[in-house]
Amino acid sequence: MLELSAISQVFGGVTALKDVSFNVARGEITGVIGPNGAGKTTLFNIISGIYSQSSGTIALEGKDVSRATPDRLARLGMVRTFQNIELFGAMTVRENVMVGLHSRSSSGLLACSLKMPWSLREEKRIRAEALKWLEFTGIADLADSIAGNLPFGKGRLLEIARALAVEPRIILMDEPAAGLNSRETLALAQLIRRIRDMGITIALVEHDMELVMDICDRIVVLNLGMKLAEGTPREIQENHEVIAAYLGDDD
């Protein structure tokens, strides 16, 4: 689904990533883990088109997307969520999801805001579609609440609902469990599995080891900017180099 080949990133004199290669398999949950400063965020910013890597290539479903912008990646079916949730705080929960749907609709945001007759029908369809994704993520009862007033955990679910609404083929999740309590983290694990079971590929960066070991089909471990190991959760848990890297981490 997603192929990374020899990705390197140098910031000034600092090598943040060196020759990192791995594949994210279609229909699987792939976790990227590693001690602080390992290069996880940098790698995610490169994959999602926010940074342009110093060298190396990226292919999405066989298409070269090495220098693709986030917009182009979204058109090709790749979306991401952020560690620091990015929502339209003054809009309602439902409107936040509708924004993504409008960007794909035929009548567009302008026609809808002018309330053109054909766009009213489209608007109704989009409202219903948005509600469907709020139901899927379990926050439909909050549809008319102002997004900026949501508790953090619900905000994260809204961000995921908005990402799903554009019907991506792959979702990148940047620390989806950050800031969640243990009950919310368990619910998130179930939600992520349900997304995978719909056939959507998932790649995530995450610090919560229990969550990663629980939900990931495969795990890639970065350390000091390099790929240290790759395998099933069990293989990673038993890998001595991985254990040593984490014991050396004072996180």
Ligand SMILES: Nc1ncnc2c1ncn2[C@@H]1O[C@H](COP(=O)(O)OP(=O)(O)OP(=O)(O)O)[C@@H](O)[C@H]1O
């Ligand atoms: N914009 C930047 N400019 C300079 N150096 C950077 C930049 N971004 C990251 N780095 C450096 O690259 C290395 C990898 O950082 P990165 O944030 O990707 O690690 P990480 O694995 O995400 O860490 P954490 O788990 O703490 O979030 C670090 O040494 C960091 O200081």
